[in-house]
Amino acid sequence: MTFQTIPEMVLSSGERFGGGEAGVDGAIRWSLHEAVDRIRCAAGSFAEIGIGKGDRVAIWAPNSAEWIVAVFGLLTAGATLVPINTRYRHDEAADILVRSGAKAVLVQPGFLGLEFDAPSGVQVIDITGDFLSGGDPFEAVVAGSDIADIMYTSGTTGRPKGVMMNHRQVLRLFSEWCDLADLRKGDRYLIVNPFFHMFGYKAGLIASFLRGATIYPMAVLDVDRVLDLIETEQITMLPGPPTLYQSLLSANDSSHDLSSLRAAVTGSADIPVDLIRRIKHELPFETIMTGYGLTEAGTATASRPGDTFEQIATTVGKPCDGIEISIAVDAEVLIRGYNVMQGYLDDPEATAEAIDPDGWLHTGDLGELVDGRLRIIGRKKDMFIVGGFNAYPAEIEGYLLEHPAVDQVAVIGVPDQRLGQVGKAFVVAREVISADELISWSRKRMAGFKAPRSIEFLDRLPTNATGKVTKSELH
Template sequence: MVLSAADRFGDAEAVVDGPLRLTFTELVHRIRCAAGAFAELGVAKGDRVAVWAPNSAEWIVAAFGLMTAGGVLVPVNTRFKPDEAGDVITRSGAKAVLVQKDFLGLDYSVATDVPVIDLKSGFLSQGSPFECAISGTDIADVIFTSGTTGRPKGAMMNHLQTLRAYEEWATLADLRRGDRYLMINPYFHTFGLKAGLVASFLRGATMLPVAAFDVDTVVDLIERERITMLPGPPTLYHSLLTVGDKSRLASLRAGVTGAADIPVELIRRIRDELPFQSLMTGYGLTEAGNVTLSRPGDSPEDVATTAGLPCEDVEVRIADDGEVLVRGYNVMQGYLDDPEATAEAIDADGFLHTGDLGEFTDSGRLRIVGRKKDMFIVGGFNAYPAEIEGFLLEHPGVAQAAVIGVPDERLGQVGKAFVVCKDGHAGLTAEALIAWSRERMAGFKVPRYVEFLDELPLNATGKVMKDRLRDSVR
């Protein structure tokens, strides 16, 4: 798909990143040279390489150059602290890690004994053009996602799954040849990598990476570059609705949202006040890509309150306990080096147990009603209470901690921590604990609220009754 883009789209603009502008012919040449650089580094077919960096033209060249060399991409969340990233890089068995130094003031030194290469160093351009023959069933990427235990697991997807799933996505999202696609969704996430980059290569859309969201910068880019395609979480559209001169957004045609609960009123306002002609939503997960997608012409109520209809050749069932089960070509090949977790996630009949609770509407659309795994979504990022609780328990003053998601107008949900202090630490404040947390975990994981309790509500087996905590918040 990538290498044929030079023949299919030629001199059409492929990437715009600041002053850098590349045609598809130029981009594909850079990708083939990057493949050569990886081969000369010793990356062989099936070897894994991590990319821990923000959206940029170099990220695109590195990721697809690696796959052109036969390698397997391991994207790493840019919000991760060095210890979190180091764990993923080490357990992925990566042969090297590519970083962009000084992004968001993060320390990109990784506790790893593999080569750490700066994306901006010129490494990607130093190879001779190269490509390695691969098949559709070869693994393309390993994207790590945390489970309720807090231990990230690497979901393996092959090339064929990705191409088929995001061909359908591109069609339903109304992505067209020549579209100008502003890419706010991070490339380390399936939404950014596959619904972003892969879909653009499929259709011949111009890719405009955005490293960090800033509404003024985004509005300037929309106006200057005549952006037509702008997917993102609900927070993005909240921001656009605050823009004073909406004529600056006149080029926008297609939007895609999801990854958080969406108020019906927000969808109505997007349709009434912004120039989008189409707005799609859907439900998916790292382990299965797209599961359901809305259809052109769906009402604001459908887009806001359901996740659409099952994708082609994807079977969706609701288990007796309400859990959403998925079976089809799109389900991952398994978790990397973790057969036990794979067997736990995919049953003997081939159904992936998503951990989400759902129901079907009368029209056959899927509605997600809760999360069996207790996960909550902060501005499009999955936050796992067990992982956050583990961090909080490292504080010298914290004896017990329980975290839940609570509604937030801008981010959809944010974390609230209920904490029992150790003896002698009654003076611990919410502000101090939040500040301590910001030093140790990615920003979206940091609880926005802390409530101190004398004891947590426990059931007979000693498990925290989070329903009671949620009731207290309500």
């Protein structure tokens, strides 16, 4: 069945899948029928405060059952979602609220000790209060070409920009994601990826309603809680960043029954082949998918059943249906297809810079095609120049991860009087090794200009809420 809008898809889930569970969150256990009724009432609550077609509503709150009702309620009312990173401070969130023109923001007071208020004219709604359940059932007329969400970029290349996607794009993209990730009716899907991120919202909430899977929201990643939920709720689907699986492998012991786990989904430019092998051999997953995506284009590539450990770890798979991948002269990854964003909100200049006249989206990522599969080798912005030679951190990190003593690593360029810049590696070690030993080993494994000149050992790498290493914190 092909749906034109997200509300149409979500509101039909009860009829499509019968009495299955939509979400489980602590004491909350909602059937699909109950969740749909709550979503219609939430839509009525939004309509009653004047939220209508094309209005923007922000959610600045952690993963929860209420988030599910809020987002699909506001979409059913005809509004557009503006998700905000829960790790943002007040000024960062206020900037997005103002620039997006949001009429309201839903918050969970007290989460992470943050003070949730908003600029003048933006109504603040407690997502845990009575608002979502107080309205009369309502459903606006929504079109597939209407903007469904405005997701702000991470800001790695300047101030965050609002990426506009319409309903039809999102549904097509993540219907295919469900097939490639092996998400099935009745799956119990533990969502540790934040709902403010594409991985948590689109590959999580939307995917679950597309397939009739039960959603288990996790507000803050807690590995002990993950292990308990896997056992007690018989979790089958567990996507996440590589760091999640590394934590599971480290914590895994006979005291927890993890046998229900079936499908894993991850993605990164620097997954060790050994990690993929260990996930398959030491954890009960039957399928492991890796992929490549970005806010401006959704999931553009994915691995396929039958791919080898090395292909899953060292590439991000083949282009998804209807999507083209090309590599520019400077090695930048270009994407073209129905999945490319409708543009950046109120920023035609940035949109024109990102999407060329031939429709190619310039991703800022560097890559190469290997037997039709995409391999990411770094970001243009991450690249540093050592004595005139281009050095790509992701490539160097890939080499360093081959050393048995290296568990995790991040490489940056630092100033050097003679060469301009040189590499510095931040290493989380799994066994004792000296910096000199690792540098000497590196020089035998890679060109001299690539080998790091200094190494700093850390207990852990700094990461953001989506599990990506925040290199801005490394110096």
